[in-house]
Amino acid sequence: MSEPCSPQSQPQQRLIDKELLDACIHCGLCLPACPTYLATGREMESPRGRIYLLNQWNEGTLPLQSRLAEHIDSCLGCLGCQTACPSGVKYENILDQARPHLAARKPGILRFGMRFGFSNLLPDYPRLHFVAGVMRQWQRLKGGELLRRLAGVKPNQPIATSEPLQQNPVQKLFYRLWQLNALLPEIPSFKPLPKKSWQAGEKKGTVQLFAGCVMDVFYNSVNHASIDLLKAQGCIVEVPEQTCCGALAAHAGETDVMLSLARRNIRSLEVTEGPIVVTSAGCGAMMKQYAEFLHDDEEYAARASAVSQRIVDVTEELAKNDFKHNDRCGAELPDLKIAYHAACHLAHAQGIREAPQKLLLDFAAAVNSVTPNKIELIPLREAEHCCGSAGIYNLLHTELSMEVLNRKMDLIKESGADTVVTTNPGCMLQIKAGVNQRRVPVQVTHLCELLRDAYCGEVE
Ligand code: SF4
Ligand code: SF4
Structure with missing residues (x-):
């Protein structure tokens, strides 16, 4: 059954639990782990700055006006700060309590559209696949190129520039649509999963x-x-x-x-x-x-x-288990230099770090035992730092998201990897957008696809 698009109830005017905010001792040790702080260098885009602002709001010193809300809203929710914090600040709980208040401030039409998507598109799989099919056709017909021309964007222009050249409102709208379109990967054909x-x-x-x-x-x-x-x-x-x-x-x-x-x-x-x-x-x-x-x-x-x-x-x-492999394991794979990007929601939110590393190490050992030196695992600096995807953050905060992505892409380049492996669709979409934008010869793949190609052979 479809859900209503209008909020069923406004968030109660309960502010954030004081003890959650009081746990912060303002030491600043979380700052180097915060991608938005690293991208902007601004205290108010850091965990400590945001906690300070929320404290002010909690105490009634500052109202939740646009500027304060923007600083909180620009948080990726990556939880890198929670991992780094020595005082055990539960940043995730703070965000969970702040977000409904931020949602209530969104312009009505934007909020209605988002709620419609969350309630009536994403959960309705036939409808979602219909929309995906339309988008697939749009991509085949090179709709992005049409948007680029309508927006007056030069070929190869970066997705986000701090000062878009478009002046009139219609071109600005096309520019925004071109940006959103450029963030989408190619939508592949769909094969239903067996029950x-x-x-x-x-x-x-x-x-x-x-x-x-x-x-x-x-x-x-x-x-x-x-x-x-x-x-x-x-x-x-x-x-x-x-x-x-x-x-x-x-x-x-x-x-x-x-x-x-x-x-x-x-x-x-x-x-x-x-x-x-x-x-x-x-x-x-x-x-x-x-x-x-x-x-x-x-x-x-x-x-x-x-x-x-x-x-x-x-x-x-x-x-939990080892894979059986034969003397053809990974023989079809090209030589690969693999860097692992840890999805925030795996590493920080779920604390899962060893399992993907073990799978990658076992995979490299298995393939290299058949063809020596075929797989090289390459360290990636700041592997646990967010890539800027963060759900639909890249669609709502495209400029800052691209700044965060730029740092990630620089570090991928520095690593020398030709393959980035991760475990979250958002990270794959975002890093792929970075690869396309920079036109670098790097493939982005989910760990399971890599393992399947080694342990199960080519599957149609
Ligand atoms: S959130 Fe934690 S690490 Fe960051 S300033 Fe507060 S106490 Fe320090
Ligand atoms: S959740 Fe991520 S972006 Fe937000 S304050 Fe923490 S480290 Fe920074």
Whole structure:
């Protein structure tokens, strides 16, 4: 059932829990971990600055006016600061409490459009795939080139320039549409996931695959690769009834939409068995939080907790077991210099670091045992720093997002890698946009696709 697009209730004028803000001792140790601070050099774009502003707002010294709201809103929500903070500041909880207040300040039409998307597009998979199909045709017909001309943009102009040259409102609108279009990767054709599948041989149990909404449109092949890998490890893989996890709604402060989607997923998933394997780090982080968000819901608290406890990232699940490999392992792959970019929602939000590293190390060892020196794992500086994607942040704050991305792209170049591996669709979209913009010979791939090509061979 579709959800209403107008807010069901305005956020209560409860401010942020004082003890959350008081935990900050203003030491500044989080500043070097904050991508928006590194990009701007401005204290108010840092975790410490934002906590200071929220404190002022909490105490009634500052109203939540545009300038204050902008500084909070420009936070990526990457949680790099939470990892870096020695005082245990729960920045994620602070953001969760601040976001509904920021959402209430958005212009009505923008908020309505966003709520419509979160409630009626992302969770409605037939509708989402219809829109994806239209966009695919648009890309085939080179619609981006038309927008570029209408916007008066020169060929090869960067996606974000601090001072767009367009002066008249119509050209400005086309410029914005051209920017958004340029951030999209090529939308591939879609192949439905099998409802239930397995491989011959000994079985180790049943798992549920959570395919995601955006993930399955842009990276449907990653979900197929994940299923192949899970089957290769002896799993019976089911793809249960599911809907959007609600992460994008939550990040936009539309908590009621997220809760509605969470309840739908809980109803579908609680009747299934086994771990719920998630291929998008952003979805996994959100679903692990269902228990926290619904802890005071009498009907759903225990059910949410049971579902949240079953959520595992696909890398966690795959790292539990070794892959069998033969003397052709990775033989079809070209020589690769691989750098790993850790998705914020995997490393910072879920604290998952070892599993992807183990999978990569095992993969390199397996392939190199067949063809020596084929795979080189390259260190990437600031690998855990956000790339600037952060859900739909890159669409709403394109200029700052591109500044954050520029730093990431400089470091990828510095590393000498020709392949960037990550585990989140948002990171893949963003880094791919950086690659396209700079026209550098770097491929961006999900870890599961890389592993599938080595352990399962080419799959159609
Ligand atoms: S958030 Fe943590 S690291 Fe940052 S200034 Fe506050 S106490 Fe220091
Ligand atoms: S969540 Fe990320 S962008 Fe926001 S203050 Fe923390 S480190 Fe900076």
